[in-house]
Amino acid sequence: MDVLRDARKAVGLMRRAMRLREARRSVREMLAVRPALPAGRFHIAVYFADTEVNMYQIRQWYLPLQRLADRHPVVVLSRSPRGAQALLRDDALPVAFVPEVAELEAFLAEQDICIVLYVNQNTRNFQMFRYGRRMHVFINHGESDKVYMSSNQYKAYDHAFIAGQAARERLADALWEYDVDERTSMIGRPQADHFAGDVPFTPDERTVVLYAPTWEGDRASMAYGSVRTHGVALVAALLATGRHRVVYRPHPRTGVMDAEYRAANERIIAMLSEANAADPAAHHVHDDGPDIGWQLTAADVAVLDVSAMVYDRLATGRPLLVTRPASEEAEIDESGYLSACEWLTATAARGDAVAEIDRVRADSAAIERLGRWATRYFGDTSPGAATARFEAAIERLWEAAAGHPDA
Numbered sequence: 557m558d559v560l561r562d563a564r565k566a567v568g569l570m571r572r573a574m575r576l577r578e579a580r581r582s583v584r585e586m587l588a589v590r591p592a593l594p595a596g597r598f599h600i601a602v603y604f605a606d607t608e609v610n611m612y613q614i615r616q617w618y619l620p621l622q623r624l625a626d627r628h629p630v631v632v633l634s635r636s637p638r639g640a641q642a643l644l645r646d647d648a649l650p651v652a653f654v655p656e657v658a659e660l661e662a663f664l665a666e667q668d669i670c671i672v673l674y675v676n677q678n679t680r681n682f683q684m685f686r687y688g689r690r691m692h693v694f695i696n697h698g699e700s701d702k703v704y705m706s707s708n709q710y711k712a713y714d715h716a717f718i719a720g721q722a723a724r725e726r727l728a729d730a731l732w733e734y735d736v737d738e739r740t741s742m743i744g745r746p747q748a749d750h751f752a753g754d755v756p757f758t759p760d761e762r763t764v765v766l767y768a769p770t771w772e773g774d775r776a777s778m779a780y781g782s783v784r785t786h787g788v789a790l791v792a793a794l795l796a797t798g799r800h801r802v803v804y805r806p807h808p809r810t811g812v813m814d815a816e817y818r819a820a821n822e823r824i825i826a827m828l829s830e831a832n833a834a835d836p837a838a839h840h841v842h843d844d845g846p847d848i849g850w851q852l853t854a855a856d857v858a859v860l861d862v863s864a865m866v867y868d869r870l871a872t873g874r875p876l877l878v879t880r881p882a883s884e885e886a887e888i889d890e891s892g893y894l895s896a897c898e899w900l901t902a903t904a905a906r907g908d909a910v911a912e913i914d915r916v917r918a919d920s921a922a923i924e925r926l927g928r929w930a931t932r933y934f935g936d937t938s939p940g941a942a943t944a945r946f947e948a949a950i951e952r953l954w955e956a957a958a959g960h961p962d963a
Contacts, residue, residue, distance in 0.1 A: 576637055580655065582637075583640045586641070587644070593631065595667065596666065596668060597667065598629045598630065598667045598668070599628045599629055599630075599668055600624070600625075600628050600631075600672075600673065600950070601630070601632070601633050601671070602617070602621065602631070602649070602672075602675065603633045603672050603673070603681060603684050604634055604635070605634075605636060606636055607636045607638040607639045608638045610639075610676065611639070611642045611643075611808070611846070612697070612808055612846075613697035615648075615848070616697060617747065618646070618648040620946060622649065623947075624946075624947060624950060625649070627947075628671075628954065630650070631651070632652070633654055633684075634651055634652065635680055637655060664687060670690055670691065670958070671693060671950065671957065672684060672690055674695065674713065675695060676696070676697060677709050681712070685712060689960075690957065691714050691953045691956070692712075692713050693714065693717065694716040694717070696716075696718075698863070698867065699722075699934070700862070700863055700864045701722075701893065701894055702778070702780075702863070702889075704778075706726045708730075708731060710727060710739075715739055715740065715741065715953060716739060716741075717743045717946065719742065719745055719867070719933055719934055720744060720932065720933050721932055722932050722933045723740075724740060724742060727740065741945075741949040741952070742945070743942060743945040743949050744934045744937065744945055744946075745867075745934050746942040746946040747868075748868065748934075749940055749941075749942055751848070751849020752847040752848060753848070753851075754850060755850050756843075757801065757841065758839075762800060762801040762838075763799060763800050763801070763856045763913075764801045764803060765794055765800050765801070765803070765856065766859065766860075767805070768803075768805040768806070768807075768851065768858065768861075768865050769783045769786075769806055769860070770782075770862070770865070771809040771811070772810070772811070772817040773813070773886075777886060777887040778886070778887075779881060779883040779885065780879075781817060781881075782879035782881070782902070782905075783821050784814070784820040785879075785881075785882040785905075786879050786905035786906075787824055788823055789906040791804065791828070793908075793909045794909070794913075795827060795828075795831045795840070798835070798838075801840060802828060804825070804840070804842050806824075824842075828840045828842050829842075848868075852868055855869075857874075857875045857877065857916060857917050858876040858877070859877045859900060860879070861879050862878060862886070862894065866878055866893070867893070867933055870926060870934075871930055871934050872930075873930050873937075874923075875917045875919075875922065875926075877897075877898050877900040877913065877916055878894065878899055878900065879900050879905070880899045880901045882902045892933075893932075893933065898922055
């Protein structure tokens with residue numbers, strides 16, 4: 557058995573190496589037909605070491621960064637061949653493919669990079685921290701009350717952009733010897749000023765329900781995903797009414813760790829297809845596209861797992877239910893919005909989920925609470941306010957870097 561297991565592992569590693577080699581060749585070909593990036597052009601870099609599976613983390617920043625690039629040219633430093641492929645296909649920002657440290661150093665030597673932005677906590681970020689005389693800034697890819705949002709890894713960055721007062725208090729409570737006032741800037745959610753995508757159906761009398769679960773997680777404390785415990789029953793109930801339209805947007809990593817979770821996801825997708833075939837006017841949507849935004853604004857009610865999507869929806873001030881994780885080991889910070897949210901348990905999802913959705917849509921007290929919590933998490937949510945704060949925070953760091961004695 558050990559020999560067979562080792563043989564399978566060797567075959568898997570060989571296939572992975574072949575895929576990476578092919579991806580690297582493809583990236584080189586894509587770059588060969590593009591103009592070379594001019595030396596001395598870029599002032600701000602986004603460091604992205606991930607593959608295509610985590611592209612959602614940077615895609616949500618495209619539009620704010622494109623606007624920022626009007627004043628300070630922005631380039632993405634891509635370390636992964638498959639990530640670079642996706643970035644080049646998106647063609648949203650200039651991309652420097654620097655898989656090896658020597659290539660990264662060569663690119664930095666010919667550019668005037670003053671600020672480096674990071675959208676996640678990839679361990680390869682550490683390779684970039686070695687370069688001083690520039691600001692390393694964690695901008696994250698969402699706001700939530702996950703334990704990830706108060707990680708001690710924040711200390712690795714010179715500065716962090718956070719959403720609002722709730723995030724500031726979360727960090728102050730969790731981290732020792734960390735000056736939250738000096739090392740963070742509250743910017744709100746600038747992505748919300750640039751929600752992307754066109755609604756793929758014509759609005760009608762149907763109640764639109766967004767179900768956007770997260771993945772199953774890679775550890776017990778992060779097991780927030782609801783596809784297997786809530787999702788199949790929830791979607792089946794909504795499809796049966798004839799008066800609801802389901803927009804199903806599963807996390808891109810759904811099913812990567814758990815075969816049963818993956819099977820439940822596939823079952824939901826099949827149910828949506830079968831429902832559309834039976835009633836083409838229903839226009840249920842399985843959404844796996846790159847654009848994020850229209851889903852949050854088009855939905856009459858959102859059903860979301862403990863994730864950043866909860867807080868993106870919160871910023872709209874519109875009705876939502878949060879799925880209560882079935883696992884008792886999942887860590888839930890109920891000191892913030894999750895202490896006052898409208899929960900949907902697995903039992904309720906398998907019982908009368910439709911009644912819960914109808915109730916939260918009509919509950920004026922619940923909607924009023926949303927507004928109060930939105931202000932606490934994001935500050936001023938009026939159109940353009942967060943973008944202005946983001947750009948002002950960049951300018952402050954730019955001026956600080958320019959005024960440094962070694963600059």
